[in-house]
Amino acid sequence: MLTILGHLVESMVQQAHKDHPVETCGMIAGSLENRLPQRFIPMVNKAKSTDFFEFEPKQYLQVWREMEQRNEVPVVIFHSHTQSIAFPGRADREFALDPNIHYVIISTTSEQKNCVRSFRICNAEVIEERIKAVASYLPVLA
Amino acid sequence: MSVTINIPAILQNLTHNKKSIKTTGSSIAEIINTIEAEYPGFRDRVIADGKVHRFMNIYVNDDDIRFLNNLDTKVSSSDSITILPAVAGG
Numbered sequence: 001m002l003t004i005l006g007h008l009v010e011s012m013v014q015q016a017h018k019d020h021p022v023e024t025c026g027m028i029a030g031s032l033e034n035r036l037p038q039r040f041i042p043m044v045n046k047a048k049s050t051d052f053f054e055f056e057p058k059q060y061l062q063v064w065r066e067m068e069q070r071n072e073v074p075v076v077i078f079h080s081h082t083q084s085i086a087f088p089g090r091a092d093r094e095f096a097l098d099p100n101i102h103y104v105i106i107s108t109t110s111e112q113k114n115c116v117r118s119f120r121i122c123n124a125e126v127i128e129e130r131i132k133a134v135a136s137y138l139p140v141l142a
Numbered sequence: 143m144s145v146t147i148n149i150p151a152i153l154q155n156l157t158h159n160k161k162s163i164k165t166t167g168s169s170i171a172e173i174i175n176t177i178e179a180e181y182p183g184f185r186d187r188v189i190a191d192g193k194v195h196r197f198m199n200i201y202v203n204d205d206d207i208r209f210l211n212n213l214d215t216k217v218s219s220s221d222s223i224t225i226l227p228a229v230a231g232g
């Protein structure tokens with residue numbers, strides 16, 4: 001299950017719509033200790049494509065350095081599908097190498113509008129997980 | 143000459159959980175071969191067909207080596223090398 005602040009889900013959906021029809025992408029960082037998504041990081045899609053995304057390499061290195069300094073890890077990696085349902089495609093499964101990461105996909109097609117789904121991916125196998133949007137992490141941390 | 147390489151979390155199972163490795167070599171290819179000798183299996187995760195693996199990014203200081211000389215990119219002792227898993231998909 002992905003437990004996540006509601007406003008972070010909103011931010012992902014908003015960014016996906018802003019970038020539509022190009023695929024959006026980004027990360028949500030959190031502390032290594034509790035792996036709760038906290039800091040929203042929009043990323044530049046170097047591919048600028050309607051059916052592919054790739055973190056812009058220089059920005060990604062910069063963001064990685066910031067995260068190291070703050071003792072953060074990528075908790076969520078998200079991207080949008082602008083022409084298909086919110087389910088990992090072949091390239092998504094190939095590139096998803098970290099079983100600890102929640103891979104979130106937002107579909108912006110007219111039929112699927114605002115459909116947000118989360119997956120764990122391990123050895124190219126996909127397991128969908130529930131998204132639990134919360135107003136605060138205090139009950140989770142208690 | 144010694145250089146430091148930052149290892150991404152997903153490869154740390156191969157490097158005995160080390161986040162960074164000090165090693166020697168004057169190019170990225172040499173450095174990766176040196177690491178492979180100590181941590182077998184490492185090379186195949188970062189190189190494919192004589193180039194950086196498409197699932198990885200390798201940086202010398204601030205630059206992705208795909209935009210330098212790929213594996214032939216030269217390094218010197220003050221350089222910082224970082225390997226990150228490429229984040230991409232369809």
Ligand SMILES: [Zn+2]
Nearest residue numbers: 089092231232
């Ligand atoms: Zn995708």
